[in-house]
Amino acid sequence: xxxxxxFFKFAVPKEVRFAARSWDPAADIYDASDGWxxxxxxxxxxxxxxxxxxxxxxxxxxxxxxxxxxxxxxxxPRQVEITYSRFEKTFFFPDEIEESKVEYQDGFLxxxxxxx
Amino acid sequence: xxxQTDFELFAQGKEANFVCKEESREENADSNYEDDPEEEHExxxxxxxxxxxxxxxxxxxxxxxxxxxxxxxxLELPVLPLRKTVIFPEAIVPLVVGRxxxxxxxxxxxxxxxxxxxxxxxxxxxxxxxxxxxxSDVYQVGILINIKKFLRSxxxxxxxxxxxxxxxxxxxxxxxxxxxxxxEVLPLPHVREPEQVEALKxxxxxxxxxxxxxIPNMPPxxxxxxxxxxxxxxxxxxxxSVLDFGKEQEQKMLEAETLDDLLMIVHxxxxxxxxxxxxxxxxASDTQSEIEKSQREYFLRQQLKQIxxxxxxxxxxxxxxxxxxxxxxxxxxxxxxxxxxxxxxELKRMEKLPNISPDYHVIRTYLEYILELPWNKLxxxxxxxxxxRRILDEDHYGLEDVKERIxxxxxVVKLRPDSKSPILCFVGPPGVGKTSLGMSIxxxxxxxxxxxxxxxxxxxxxxxxxxxxxVGSMPGxxxxxxxxxxxxxxxxxxxxxxxxxxxxxxxxxSALLEILxxxxxxxFRDNYINLPxxxxxxxxxxTANQLSPIPMPLRDRMExxxxxxxxxxxxxxxxxxxxxxxxxxxxxxxxxxxEITEDAIRFVISSYTRExxxxxxxxxxxxxxxxxxxxxxxxEVSEKxxxxxxxxxxxxxxxxxxxxxxxxxxxxxxxxxxxxxxxGGEILFVEAALLPGGNGLMLTGHLGxxxxxxxxxxxxxxxxxxxxFGIDPELIKTNGVxxxxxxGAIPKDGPSAGVTMATALASIYTGKKVRSDTAMTGEIxxxxxxxxxxxxxxxxxxxxxxxxxxxxxxxxxESELENIPEDVRRGLEFVxxxxxxxxxxxxFQENITQKDIQQESGKTDGVFAEVPSEFVAEK
Numbered sequence: 001x002x003x004x005x006x007f008f009k010f011a012v013p014k015e016v017r018f019a020a021r022s023w024d025p026a027a028d029i030y031d032a033s034d035g036w037x038x039x040x041x042x043x044x045x046x047x048x049x050x051x052x053x054x055x056x057x058x059x060x061x062x063x064x065x066x067x068x069x070x071x072x073x074x075x076x077p078r079q080v081e082i083t084y085s086r087f088e089k090t091f092f093f094p095d096e097i098e099e100s101k102v103e104y105q106d107g108f109l110x111x112x113x114x115x116x
Numbered sequence: 117x118x119x120q121t122d123f124e125l126f127a128q129g130k131e132a133n134f135v136c137k138e139e140s141r142e143e144n145a146d147s148n149y150e151d152d153p154e155e156e157h158e159x160x161x162x163x164x165x166x167x168x169x170x171x172x173x174x175x176x177x178x179x180x181x182x183x184x185x186x187x188x189x190x191l192e193l194p195v196l197p198l199r200k201t202v203i204f205p206e207a208i209v210p211l212v213v214g215r216x217x218x219x220x221x222x223x224x225x226x227x228x229x230x231x232x233x234x235x236x237x238x239x240x241x242x243x244x245x246x247x248x249x250x251x252s253d254v255y256q257v258g259i260l261i262n263i264k265k266f267l268r269s270x271x272x273x274x275x276x277x278x279x280x281x282x283x284x285x286x287x288x289x290x291x292x293x294x295x296x297x298x299x300e301v302l303p304l305p306h307v308r309e310p311e312q313v314e315a316l317k318x319x320x321x322x323x324x325x326x327x328x329x330x331i332p333n334m335p336p337x338x339x340x341x342x343x344x345x346x347x348x349x350x351x352x353x354x355x356x357s358v359l360d361f362g363k364e365q366e367q368k369m370l371e372a373e374t375l376d377d378l379l380m381i382v383h384x385x386x387x388x389x390x391x392x393x394x395x396x397x398x399x400a401s402d403t404q405s406e407i408e409k410s411q412r413e414y415f416l417r418q419q420l421k422q423i424x425x426x427x428x429x430x431x432x433x434x435x436x437x438x439x440x441x442x443x444x445x446x447x448x449x450x451x452x453x454x455x456x457x458x459x460x461x462e463l464k465r466m467e468k469l470p471n472i473s474p475d476y477h478v479i480r481t482y483l484e485y486i487l488e489l490p491w492n493k494l495x496x497x498x499x500x501x502x503x504x505r506r507i508l509d510e511d512h513y514g515l516e517d518v519k520e521r522i523x524x525x526x527x528v529v530k531l532r533p534d535s536k537s538p539i540l541c542f543v544g545p546p547g548v549g550k551t552s553l554g555m556s557i558x559x560x561x562x563x564x565x566x567x568x569x570x571x572x573x574x575x576x577x578x579x580x581x582x583x584x585x586x587v588g589s590m591p592g593x594x595x596x597x598x599x600x601x602x603x604x605x606x607x608x609x610x611x612x613x614x615x616x617x618x619x620x621x622x623x624x625x626s627a628l629l630e631i632l633x634x635x636x637x638x639x640f641r642d643n644y645i646n647l648p649x650x651x652x653x654x655x656x657x658x659t660a661n662q663l664s665p666i667p668m669p670l671r672d673r674m675e676x677x678x679x680x681x682x683x684x685x686x687x688x689x690x691x692x693x694x695x696x697x698x699x700x701x702x703x704x705x706x707x708x709x710x711e712i713t714e715d716a717i718r719f720v721i722s723s724y725t726r727e728x729x730x731x732x733x734x735x736x737x738x739x740x741x742x743x744x745x746x747x748x749x750x751x752e753v754s755e756k757x758x759x760x761x762x763x764x765x766x767x768x769x770x771x772x773x774x775x776x777x778x779x780x781x782x783x784x785x786x787x788x789x790x791x792x793x794x795x796g797g798e799i800l801f802v803e804a805a806l807l808p809g810g811n812g813l814m815l816t817g818h819l820g821x822x823x824x825x826x827x828x829x830x831x832x833x834x835x836x837x838x839x840x841f842g843i844d845p846e847l848i849k850t851n852g853v854x855x856x857x858x859x860g861a862i863p864k865d866g867p868s869a870g871v872t873m874a875t876a877l878a879s880i881y882t883g884k885k886v887r888s889d890t891a892m893t894g895e896i897x898x899x900x901x902x903x904x905x906x907x908x909x910x911x912x913x914x915x916x917x918x919x920x921x922x923x924x925x926x927x928x929x930e931s932e933l934e935n936i937p938e939d940v941r942r943g944l945e946f947v948x949x950x951x952x953x954x955x956x957x958x959x960f961q962e963n964i965t966q967k968d969i970q971q972e973s974g975k976t977d978g979v980f981a982e983v984p985s986e987f988v989a990e991k
Binding site for chain 1: 163185228229268318613
């Protein structure tokens with residue numbers, strides 16, 4: 001853990017805010033013949049609420065899971081344990097990456113990443 | 117960079133690639149509900165489903181922010197006042213919300229899609245109970261928080277929240293029913309001076325490491341977490357939330373605009389924390405070591421106690437054992453009633469005392485002493501008179517009257533067993549066997565023997581003990597001796613009683629008065645014991661060389677037995693019977709190897725010793741035997757060594773003493789006298805000389821007053837009766853006379869030389885010689901009487917030894933001749949006289965004035981006729 005790294009982290013192009021770190025959805029990564037598959041546990045997320053961007057060997061995922069239930073008239077929360085929060089994840093790859101496809105099924109977000 | 121743009125577009129849902137459709141999600145949801153149809157709740161379920169699926173977005177959802185939260189962004193959110201804490205970004209904090217307004221704010225937040233609200237810390241220190249905080253009570257900078265868990269219970273709401281972003285309150289939107297404000301997200305604290313940040317960062321890391329050493333029970337995960345946090349910002353916020361820096365400091369940290377400022381505050385706060393920790397540690401370790409020391413000591417003492425207990429040695433049990441032992445002894449001991457009562461009283465006192473008390477030991481020693489004393493213990497006397505006689509004879513030659521006295525005593529004891537023991541005092545010259553006679557008496561009687569030397573003793577307390585109040589007090593010598601021999605009827609020798617000292621400290625002789633008085637000593641009270649002890653069964657024997665230094669009252673209490681010196685014949689016998697066999701044995705020889713002839717013994721006695729006793733004789737014989745033993749040991753001789761006079765001279769060297777011997781012829785004016793000395797008797801010569809033209813009497817030779825006076829008496833008598841002796845009175849008148857007694861260095865005193873001096877004077881005045889074979893003794897009076905004198909035996913023995921043939925003695929001493937050994941008596945002619953005239957008559961060679969004397973004294977011829985015929989030696 002070199003102390004110099006701190007500043008590098010602050011220097012990443014997109015400002016990483018604490019708001020994004022408060023929730024860290026779990027993710028699996030699989031090696032495939034010509035790229036990778038990222039599988040992220042993200043149930044209850046809507047299409048408008050996340051964002052993916054790619055730069056060189058990195059993939060950024062950020063978003064927010066919103067609670068659509070509690071804001072309905074007539075439903076009053078008694079216990080809330082599910083995390084509704086902003087999140088952000090960065091994935092690093094050995095090679096430059098490009099072109100992908102995103103699928104959402106059964107609460108999992110699948111991101112296909114192709115080697116450049 | 118095309119790709120990125122594509123993805124962004126796609127992410128906003130404008131790309132066909134995104135397969136996750138709204139419809140499909142809703143279908144799934146529908147099917148889920150349809151799987152579980154519940155007929156009776158149809159309406160209820162339908163209602164909820166309607167609510168969930170309703171498209172009309174409420175106010176709350178409309179307000180939700182679609183964009184990412186970033187610096188400068190403004191939000192309108194409910195505000196939760198925080199009473200005690202400051203929440204930092206990323207910190208997860210449990211909260212309990214109880215106040216009405218706060219609850220309302222939380223309710224509002226939980227009803228939104230993102231569940232955000234703003235936490236701001238209340239400024240005031242005191243927790244003012246139930247009242248809700250107003251807008252003016254809180255800091256302007258707060259924190260955007262996300263509710264992670266929400267649980268409603270009876271009175272309050274329990275929350276777990278996580279801090280997200282620092283915010284500043286821009287404007288209050290409402291105060292009722294809950295606080296609501298427009299807030300602006302603040303930028304992250306920026307780095308002003310990278311070097312300073314770096315330095316502070318390093319310092320903080322050092323301080324953290326220091327702090328780890330000081331906190332003993334730091335969870336390792338926490339340690340890891342802190343050390344692995346490289347980002348100084350996150351680290352600062354983390355430390356702020358785990359450590360308690362105080363609300364104000366923490367608020368300042370939250371408000372810090374630059375990383376520099378933030379780190380400064382953290383650094384100062386941690387440094388202070390560490391200082392406090394160090395002080396706490398020091399206090400803790402100080403008290404700990406203090407406690408440890410005393411605990412260790414206590415622990416060891418307890419162990420020691422336990423060990424001692426195991427060994428039966430603990431103080432209590434020792435004490436008990438001692439008291440118990442003494443009690444047991446006391447019960448079994450044979451004690452007089454008075455003693456028992458006193459001992460029991462002391463024992464009770466001792467029981468009550470702790471054994472560290474000095475009195476405890478004093479009493480213990482006292483009790484032990486009392487219990488060891490022979491209060492009622494006696495040895496049985498051997499009452500066989502014949503056996504006793506045999507033992508006495510075996511140990512000592514001669515000493516007939518002593519032996520007789522012992523036998524008499526035994527005879528009395530035999531007839532009357534409770535008779536008191538006698539108190540004897542042996543007076544005699546050194547070496548005659550006084551002490552050994554005491555031992556021999558003890559042996560003959562079958563009693564224990566103990567000896568107390570009184571020589572030089574000056575303190576009465578030595579005899580009678582010190583009072584128990586004194587430190588180091590102990591009983592007197594009498595009681596000590598009795599304890600040592602363990603019976604109450606031993607033979608106790610009080611040696612050298614004539615050499616008792618006396619000074620300001622006391623007079624031991626006076627103490628002896630009580631001890632030696634048969635009428636008092638049955639209840640002798642020692643100062644230490646302080647109980648009456650019966651001394652009446654003790655056979656006291658005192659010994660002394662001279663009678664005169666013994667105080668009269670003391671002398672009066674004892675039966676004096678004189679042991680005079682031994683005669684040559686007695687010494688010869690003693691040497692043959694005791695000394696020579698003993699020396700032969702002690703020098704490792706046997707009677708087959710050495711023999712000393714009788715002549716040689718005589719020669720040794722006369723030429724090498726001059727004493728009344730036999731010590732010197734024994735030493736001289738020892739020397740002889742030793743020299744033979746030396747030769748035997750060196751193998752120089754093998755046959756039996758016979759020591760005759762010649763050999764004795766050869767071995768011992770030239771004779772040491774030449775005793776005054778009778779001279780063949782005495783000149784005019786010289787007479788032979790006899791004197792008593794401590795070493796026995798001696799003959800001495802008195803010389804007289806006329807001093808023509810002088811007058812008076814000159815006396816020399818270290819004479820005492822008494823002797824000088826008797827010399828004057830002698831001269832006066834001759835002067836007044838000058839005619840009777842055929843002396844011209846003019847001769848006496850016109851001439852002075854000088855009397856000298858040789859051996860001038862030796863002091864001489866006593867009246868017994870009176871007749872000798874009278875004879876010497878008569879010789880010088882008449883010009884006739886005195887018979888050289890005649891020695892004389894006797895005190896004279898001015899009227900011409902001859903008075904008896906002491907020490908007859910010694911004097912006669914000395915005269916005999918010196919070769920005198922005739923001895924002139926006062927008539928009154930005639931009876932004492934019995935004491936003189938037979939052989940001596942036979943070798944001497946005795947003349948007993950009553951008047952000076954008789955002395956003169958007997959002393960001179962020719963009967964010079966026989967006629968005159970006859971006329972004057974009116975006596976018939978032949979003084980010799982008065983001498984009992986049996987005393988006239990037959991040559």
